[in-house]
Amino acid sequence: MADRDPDTIKKEIDAARDQLAATVDTLAERANPSRIADDVKAGLVRFVKKPPVAITIAGLATVVLVVVFRRIKNR
Secondary structure (H helix, E strand, O other), X not given: XXXXXXXXXXXXXXXXXXXXXXXXXXXXXXXXXXXXXXXXHHHHHHHHOOHHHHHHHHHHHHHHHHHHHHHHHOO
């Protein structure tokens, strides 16, 4: 193994430590449950706001209401 300057080794270790700390911070942010929930919620809202999906949901809600009212009426 080649002889290396102790100051160079220390600088390399410090740089690796800083890079590792940044990586851990990034992973902690990505794994934050509230952030994940917010991302899922935002994606779901974007999906539901698409016209074909909104029309389908409105149609299903109408069918459900009609069925419920008919069952209540036929009691």
